[in-house]
Amino acid sequence: MYKKKELLEKISNIFKKHKFGSKEAKISAEVIINAELVGAPSHGVSRLKMYCDRIKKKLINPKAKINIKKISKSISLVNANNSIGFVAADIGIKQAISNAKKTGIGLVGVRNSGHYGLSSYFIQKAINKNLIAICFTNAPPAIAPYGAKKSLFGTNPIAFGFPSFKKKPFIFDSSMSKINRGKIRVAAKLGKKIPYGVALDKNGNITTNAKKALEGVQLPMGDFRGSGLAWVVDILSGVMTGSAHSGKVKDPFDDFSGPQNIGHLFIVFKSNLFNKRFKNEINKNIKTVKRLPKLKGVTEIKYPGQKKYERYQNNLNKNIYLSKKVAKELEILLRE
Amino acid sequence: MYKKKELLEKISNIFKKHKFGSKEAKISAEVIINAELVGAPSHGVSRLKMYCDRIKKKLINPKAKINIKKISKSISLVNANNSIGFVAADIGIKQAISNAKKTGIGLVGVRNSGHYGLSSYFIQKAINKNLIAICFTNAPPAIAPYGAKKSLFGTNPIAFGFPSFKKKPFIFDSSMSKINRGKIRVAAKLGKKIPYGVALDKNGNITTNAKKALEGVQLPMGDFRGSGLAWVVDILSGVMTGSAHSGKVKDPFDDFSGPQNIGHLFIVFKSNLFNKRFKNEINKNIKTVKRLPKLKGVTEIKYPGQKKYERYQNNLNKNIYLSKKVAKELEILLRE
Numbered sequence: 107m108y109k110k111k112e113l114l115e116k117i118s119n120i121f122k123k124h125k126f127g128s129k130e131a132k133i134s135a136e137v138i139i140n141a142e143l144v145g146a147p148s149h150g151v152s153r154l155k156m157y158c159d160r161i162k163k164k165l166i167n168p169k170a171k172i173n174i175k176k177i178s179k180s181i182s183l184v185n186a187n188n189s190i191g192f193v194a195a196d197i198g199i200k201q202a203i204s205n206a207k208k209t210g211i212g213l214v215g216v217r218n219s220g221h222y223g224l225s226s227y228f229i230q231k232a233i234n235k236n237l238i239a240i241c242f243t244n245a246p247p248a249i250a251p252y253g254a255k256k257s258l259f260g261t262n263p264i265a266f267g268f269p270s271f272k273k274k275p276f277i278f279d280s281s282m283s284k285i286n287r288g289k290i291r292v293a294a295k296l297g298k299k300i301p302y303g304v305a306l307d308k309n310g311n312i313t314t315n316a317k318k319a320l321e322g323v324q325l326p327m328g329d330f331r332g333s334g335l336a337w338v339v340d341i342l343s344g345v346m347t348g349s350a351h352s353g354k355v356k357d358p359f360d361d362f363s364g365p366q367n368i369g370h371l372f373i374v375f376k377s378n379l380f381n382k383r384f385k386n387e388i389n390k391n392i393k394t395v396k397r398l399p400k401l402k403g404v405t406e407i408k409y410p411g412q413k414k415y416e417r418y419q420n421n422l423n424k425n426i427y428l429s430k431k432v433a434k435e436l437e438i439l440l441r442e
Numbered sequence: 443m444y445k446k447k448e449l450l451e452k453i454s455n456i457f458k459k460h461k462f463g464s465k466e467a468k469i470s471a472e473v474i475i476n477a478e479l480v481g482a483p484s485h486g487v488s489r490l491k492m493y494c495d496r497i498k499k500k501l502i503n504p505k506a507k508i509n510i511k512k513i514s515k516s517i518s519l520v521n522a523n524n525s526i527g528f529v530a531a532d533i534g535i536k537q538a539i540s541n542a543k544k545t546g547i548g549l550v551g552v553r554n555s556g557h558y559g560l561s562s563y564f565i566q567k568a569i570n571k572n573l574i575a576i577c578f579t580n581a582p583p584a585i586a587p588y589g590a591k592k593s594l595f596g597t598n599p600i601a602f603g604f605p606s607f608k609k610k611p612f613i614f615d616s617s618m619s620k621i622n623r624g625k626i627r628v629a630a631k632l633g634k635k636i637p638y639g640v641a642l643d644k645n646g647n648i649t650t651n652a653k654k655a656l657e658g659v660q661l662p663m664g665d666f667r668g669s670g671l672a673w674v675v676d677i678l679s680g681v682m683t684g685s686a687h688s689g690k691v692k693d694p695f696d697d698f699s700g701p702q703n704i705g706h707l708f709i710v711f712k713s714n715l716f717n718k719r720f721k722n723e724i725n726k727n728i729k730t731v732k733r734l735p736k737l738k739g740v741t742e743i744k745y746p747g748q749k750k751y752e753r754y755q756n757n758l759n760k761n762i763y764l765s766k767k768v769a770k771e772l773e774i775l776l777r778e
Contacts, residue, residue: 178546180516183716210514211549215716238682253743254734266674276677278670310737328663334614334746337731338602341612345724346574348717352730373709380519380551381684388681394688395673398590401646407589410670 107425114139117154120439124161125168126190134192137223142426145417148288149223151428152295155435156359157190165365166190166220172197180209183347184216188365191222195370199228199239202374206237210379215347216370221245221358226279226414229267232374233275236385240373241265242343244350246357246366248287250323251337252330255310257323258353261287262339267411269377270388277411282336283324290316290324291359295431343369443761450475453490456775460497461504462526470528473559478762481753484624485559487764488631491771492695493526501701502526502556508533516545519683520552524701527558531706535564535575538710542573546715551683552706557581557694562615562750565603568710569611572721576709577601578679580686582693582702584623586659587673588666591646593659594689597623598675603747605713606724613747618672619660626652626660627695631767679705 108116114135121131134157141149160166170189174197176182182201186194198216205212222228225241232239245260261281268276281287284304293300293316305319306312313319326332344351349369356366377384396407428436444452450471457467470493477485496502506525510533512518518537522530534552541548558564561577568575581596597617604612617623620640629636629652641655642648649655662668680687685705692702713720732743764772 177715181546181711181715210517211547213547213711213715217716238678251731251734251743253736253740254731255737256734258731258734266678268677278674280667280670284664327665327667328620331616331663331668334616337746338614341604341724341727342574342602345727346713346716346720348723351723352727375517375549377682379513379517379549380553380682384682387684387687388677391677391681391688395587395590395594398587398592398594400589401591404589407587410673 107427109425110139110143110422113142113151113426116436116440117151120154120158120436121168123442124158127169130168130190130193133196134190137192137227139426140227140418141224142428143418143421144224144226144414145421146224146286146288146414147429147432148286148292151436152292152432153221153223153288154439158439160220160358160362161190163362165362174201180205180211181213182215184214184219186216186219188218188220188367191220191366191368191370194219195222195228195243198370199231199241199372199374202239202372203232203235203237206232206374206376207235211375212372214372214374216372217347217349217367218365219349219368219370220366221368222370224279225263225265226267226277226411228372229265229277229279230275233267233269233277236269236377237374238269238377239265239267241370242339243370244340244344244355244368245287246355246361247353248324249283249326249333249336252326252333255323259333259336259340260355261324262336262343264335264339268388269385270392274415275411276388276392276409277414279411280327282326282332282339284327285324287320287324290319294320296429343371347371443763445761446475446479446758449478449487449762452772452776453487456490456494456772457504459778460494463505466504466526466529469532470526473528473532473563475762476563476754477560478764479754479757480560480562480750481757482560482622482624482750483765483768484622484628487772488628488768489557489559489624491775494775496556496694496698497526499698501698510537516541516547517549518551520550520555522552522555524554524556524703527556527702527704527706530555531558531564531579534706534708535567535577535710538575538708539568539571539573542568542710542712543571547711548708550708550710552708553683553685553703554701555685555704555706556702557704558706560615561599561601562603562613562747564708565601565613565615566611569603569605569613572605572713573710574605574713575601575603577706578675579706580676580680580691580704581623582691582697583689584660585619585662585669585672588662588669591659595669595672595676596691597660598672598679600671600675604724605721606728610751611747612724612728612745613750615747616663618662618668618675620663620668621660623656623660626655630656632765679707683707
């Protein structure tokens with residue numbers, strides 16, 4: 107059990123010991139803590155050792171000079187130069203927000219980046235400024251293209267966020283796989299099983315063994331539709347930004363042969379461009395959906411992001427629980 | 443069997459008899475014929491009678507004054523004023539293309555529009571200019587929000603298109619339901635069954651009876667992810683543009699109590715903003731995927747849009763076959 111402030115400081119110190127500046131260490135620690143607070147530990151402290159391993163092997167550059175190139179008033183390209191993904195994405199979304207505030211719309215590509223955690227963390231920054239945000243990022247091979255028996259596309263999340271109620275953000279943030287790869291990694295780490303029907307082993311048989319699933323293929327949500335969307339994300343975030351694509355993004359946990367070269371694409375625009383009453387209307391929209399007759403056993407129809415937000419609110423003033431294994435990793439990293 | 447040119451003229455003449463200008467009649471006929479050529483008859487001539495019915499009942503205005511409001515150099519709002527969706531979407535995508543050519547990116551909302559057929563038809567126009575296009579449109583209730591037992595979201599397609607090989611467009615165009623509502627409509631019209639597991643009847647039981655499925659609920663692709671994406675599309679195309687949303691888009695076939703008030707959102711940008719070699723890279727990407735080992739029985743891994751394009755090429759110089767029922771409707775409309 108850790109107090110939030112204490113854990114934030116510990117993680118921040120670990121990054122600083124790995125030559126991060128204090129600003130970069132703080133941003134990175136915040137994204138990791140946020141994942142714990144919203145109930146996505148697969149994207150939280152359990153990844154800290156991996157990040158440190160990659161820094162030690164010079165695959166993540168703690169002192170990367172991140173370059174922002176202005177293409178037009180609305181459009182910018184961020185070259186992350188192998189910085190940690192958190193910092194690159196933070197700069198990317200902030201640039202997109204700044205462009206959108208000036209011109210109504212911001213389009214920002216980020217190249218040579220790395221895994222940045224949850225898209226919803228960055229989407230939230232746009233929502234806080236009354237902006238709509240769409241974000242795409244590619245990832246290491248996890249999903250087979252439709253008809254293929256080998257993984258190539260990442261879980262390649264797509265995220266959309268909208269300002270709505272004052273404090274309740276509508277954020278759809280979903281990988282294109284049936285379940286997050288991070289969840290499978292945590293299961294593998296803790297020796298737990300994964301649900302039936304979400305992954306195949308390397309021989310093409312359905313498996314509930316997390317380790318075998320990681321060696322095999324994850325199944326896309328919605329079959330060929332999910333596989334097609336994962337392909338779209340690979341093009342938007344990989345091909346378009348000039349980053350790695352078509353299976354060349356390196357797995358951060360297993361592949362230390364080079365930097366990840368992940369790409370991100372952020373599209374941000376003002377929510378009230380066409381409709382001054384956007385917030386009122388989205389509130390009406392959500393209320394209408396919530397009033398629908400429910401299926402048996404359902405007590406509330408929730409909008410995308412609501413559960414994460416509720417967990418966040420609920421966890422905000424509580425201690426953070428880390429699994430034994432993850433806590434041990436943290437303590438080792440602190441003593442190194 | 444109809445010659446393409448002959449059918450185009452017949453449909454165009456039917457629209458002209460319904461007081462369309464020749465330009466509007468031609469655009470509308472072209473979108474309908476295109477659906478037949480790409481092998482999507484559910485969006486083709488089978489809908490012609492519905493459009494004519496709505497024109498007769500003054501729910502589609504053949505003489506609508508479509509207004510384009512410039513919000514900024516990149517952003518425009520089209521008020522379709524209840525024109526037919528084809529014409530409104532054609533103006534919308536052309537405006538988005540024009541904005542993107544000038545500033546790198548175009549964002550166009552269309553309000554007070556109607557069903558516009560296949561998104562891929564409009565996406566193709568952007569691809570022809572070397573632009574990337576994303577498009578969202580809402581639709582009448584067909585999918586239940588996750589946890590609800592009543593339909594509210596439309597099948598709400600999302601489409602992404604990329605320029606790639608000279609003539610082979612990569613177009614992902616998919617409804618958020620397990621199958622297109624149009625396919626269920628055609629099955630209902632022709633008395634055919636629909637696949638198992640794609641729809642429930644009004645009592646919540648799985649049905650393969652197309653008519654019962656239309657009265658019931660279509661299931662979203664990818665369960666809560668598909669339902670969430672359909673919600674996102676309702677907000678982007680409905681709420682944001684100031685059009686109908688949250689179940690208020692009227693069913694064009696069954697509900698003659700008012701115009702549809704559908705919204706569309708088009709995002710178009712230059713493909714080479716960040717990477718001058720975009721086309722080379724996307725071609726390499728597609729080639730890499732196609733070279734993957736295939737599942738048993740699969741002879742070729744196809745990219746999104748490839749099948750439609752192949753059918754289009756294959757059908758281009760052939761006669762167009764219409765089902766007896768649809769051909770009869772056409773002949774009646776011609777004689778009216």
